[in-house]
Amino acid sequence: MNYVYVLVEGETEEKFVKEILNPYFEVKDIFLHPVNLYGVSKYSIIKNQLQSLLKNKSFSLVTTMIDLYGCPTDMPKKSEINQNLNYFQKVTFLENIFKEDINDEKFLPYLQLHEFEALLFSDVSCFSLLSNNISEFVNIVQTKEPEEINDSPNTAPSKRIIQQIPQYEFTKPTSGIILAKKIGLEKMREKCSHFNNWIESIENICT
Helix, strand or coil, rough: EEEEEEECHHHHHHHHHHHHHHHHCCCEEEEEEEEECCCCCHHHHHHHHHHHHHCCCCEEEEEEEEEEECCCCCCCCCCHHCCCCCCHHHHHHHHHHHHHCCCCCCEEEEECCHHHHHHHHHHHHHHHHCCCHHHHHHHHHCCCCCCHHHCCCEEEEHHHHHCCCCHHCCCHHHHHHHHHHHHHHHHHHHHHHHHHHHHHHHHHHHH
């Protein structure tokens, strides 16, 4: 069995690792152990936690599941991102800098485009579990891929969900995982290429 630490942003991501990712990976003799940051405020906190986890020699890999949206402003070279780059180029730039700064061969950086809720737009029919009207969600994915949804702080994936389903704001860890299970990991990987690349990277490193 290969053991992998996943440093996650919050409770929703922690449950996602435990209830969605682990059933998939365990049949491949890979076990993901989430470590909850309970919110991300400073890059130094992330770095210190990663350096501590990397000292555990019994783990094959240490990775992250942290939102690009709301990523700490003190993250190395975040202010230097070329705004003409597309979202995928921006996140790749930051992950490469992240990798260089931690400087450990066992570290695999992953920043979620743009936050966990983007994965839920892989199949917007799931929102029918929480609402009788999902037309706005249908309209969104007609013009944007799930990982491209984030025009401003008011239109990040979670904000769009809350605008249509206000109760989601107070039930994210529970509702988010219910919706994720409805969609399934396969559909998320099909619709979210950056997310899929992360899953494949974990597999390739640990097998």
